[in-house]
Amino acid sequence: MNEENRREERIGGEVLFEGRMLRLERDQVRLPNGLETSREVIRHPGAVAIIALQDQHVLMVRQYRYAIAQETLEIPAGKLDPHETPLDCAERELREETGYRGTMEHISTFFTTPGFTDELMHLFLARDLVWDPLTPDEDEFLAVERIPWGEAVQSAQQSKFNDAKTVLGILLVQGLIA
């Protein structure tokens, strides 16, 4: 079956919710076998995540994640503002969340969960960090932690981090700089 035969055709749809952060749409689609069904999709502006290295350490942020009702230790990340490029967003988020500006190298771009959202995440590697803070978002409460890079890689391999982009980012960068 080629791609043309697997494509699902949009035959209608509606915006069910437009929020501060998410837009939920439900589309009516025609399946490759001619049947019709609905697809629920979260429209997302896109996001960045940053592996920021400094003296053989990686900068991580500890924060409370309301959706999962617990704290996580993650690499810095955030959503694109309207009309913002991924590179500009990565520079802004790193300064807001850690206080540092770095030289940014694009590493990878991937869909976080293509089963229900179009969120596209751009991963950057930041080095040569210099202190140049921006004011954080007023509803974000973060603590920055400097983790030895070898320890971070081991924690990723042993599944001690529970955030997908953090594990992915560390393993991917480890392969590049090893």
Next chain:
Amino acid sequence: MNEENRREERIGGEVLFEGRMLRLERDQVRLPNGLETSREVIRHPGAVAIIALQDQHVLMVRQYRYAIAQETLEIPAGKLDPHETPLDCAERELREETGYRGTMEHISTFFTTPGFTDELMHLFLARDLVWDPLTPDEDEFLAVERIPWGEAVQSAQQSKFNDAKTVLGILLVQGLIA
């Protein structure tokens, strides 16, 4: 700042949408600084993904993803049915999507995107595959591809896959079986 100080307290909320696949809630929360805001959360039943190895190849599925309007090549995956354990789900999804049953080893569990959903994904490694198909979901149209394991690892490292769980899963399993 300790965890207690970063916690966001729920002070109210509503279900905005309950669909076939997703439930969207908007909660009113009190932030650590005493201010109030809203948090939009997608409630998700949880999911599994499977690295299925056979004769130095990994089984992957090519499918059309409506949310991103393109085909992807991903490792087999799917959502938990009500009351289904992650292990049962992994066995069911692998049989539905590839036709194979395997011995399952739990590798990792992680949140896919804790910024806006509680989706928890359980990653399994399947080996000793035997043909034992289940009927696929009627709205899923998949093509199974057998990719040489070394080629899959290289593709993951070079960001030739664009699905987060696929890259994460391959890199994680590569570290375990290398």
